[in-house]
Amino acid sequence: MGKVDSIVLLNTGHGKGKSSAAFGVMGRAWARGWKVGVIQFVKSGKWKVGERKLAEHLEIEWHTLGDGFTWESTDMDETVAKGKHAFSVAKEKLSSGNYDLLILDELTYAVSYGWVPVEAVVEAISNRAPKTNVIITGRNAPEDLVEIADTVTEMKKIKHAYDQGIRAKKGIEY
C-alpha cells in the first residue's frame, strides 16, 4: 500500500447536521473536480431526498441500501441481507482506487443493527486506496471507528425544533 494521502471523517452524536455536513463536503469535493461516491446505509422513506437530487444534478454516483440487490436467500432477514450487500459494495469501492471521496452515510447503524461487524468496517477503511477520503455518519459510533478516524465531531443536540412540535422540513432536513 502506498502513502496514505487521505483522511477519515466521522460525524456522530444525537444532534442535527451529521449527514448535512457530509453533503456540504460532497459539494466542495465536486467543486474541486473530485470523483465522489455516496452509499446510504439507511434508505429514506422520503423519495427522493434533496441531497440525492443534488448529487444527480452534479453527476455524483449514489447508491442506496438495496440498490442492485437480488434477493435469493430464504434463511436471512431481507433488511440484514441488504445491509450486508451495501457494505460489500462500500468495501469494493474503498479499495478500488476510483474515488477521491466516499461518503458512507449512516454506516454506524449497519454496525449497531448487527448487519456488519465493526472489525470488518475497520479493516475496509484501513485497507482503502491511499487517495480515498472517507466520511462516515451516524449516531453511536463504536470506539473502534473513533480510533481509526482522523477527525471526529460529535453533533450534540442543544435544542431541536421537533421538541417544540415542529415537524421535519422538506428543503432543510431532506
Next chain:
Amino acid sequence: MGKVDSIVLLNTGHGKGKSSAAFGVMGRAWARGWKVGVIQFVKSGKWKVGERKLAEHLEIEWHTLGDGFTWESTDMDETVAKGKHAFSVAKEKLSSGNYDLLILDELTYAVSYGWVPVEAVVEAISNRAPKTNVIITGRNAPEDLVEIADTVTEMKKIKHAYDQGIRAKKGIEY
C-alpha cells in the same frame, strides 16, 4: 407580520461541520426549488472556496464580507465597517420576503468581534419575513441567539486531524 412558517438553525461549537452542514442544507434547499442566499461574515483567504463554486454553479446568490462595500469613512476600522455593512445587507434580505433560506455563515464572529450588537441580530431574525428560514453558523454563539433559534447543534470536537499535524484539505474543508 403573518404566521411564521420557517425555522432558525444555529450550528455552533468548536468542532468541524458547522458551515459544511449549512452548505449541505443549501443543496437540499436548491433541490426543492427554494430561493437561497448566502452571506459570509468572514472572508476566506482561500479564493475561491469550493462551496462558493458550487453555489455559482447552482446559481445561488452569494455575498462575502466586503462585497459591494465602498470605503468612505476615515474614523472607523475598515474591517469593522465591512462587518457592519455585511450585517446591513443581511438585515435587508431577512425582511425582504425574497428568500426561502438565508445562510448567515460565521455570523457569530460579527457579534464576538463587536461589529454588531447581539440585540440587533436578534431583532433582524425576529422581524424576518415569515417564510424565510435561517441558518447561522460560528463558534461561541451568544445565549440570546440560542434562545431565538429553533434547532441548535453544538459541533463538539472529539478529535481533529490538525492535532496530528494534518493540514486543512482542499476538497474537504474548503
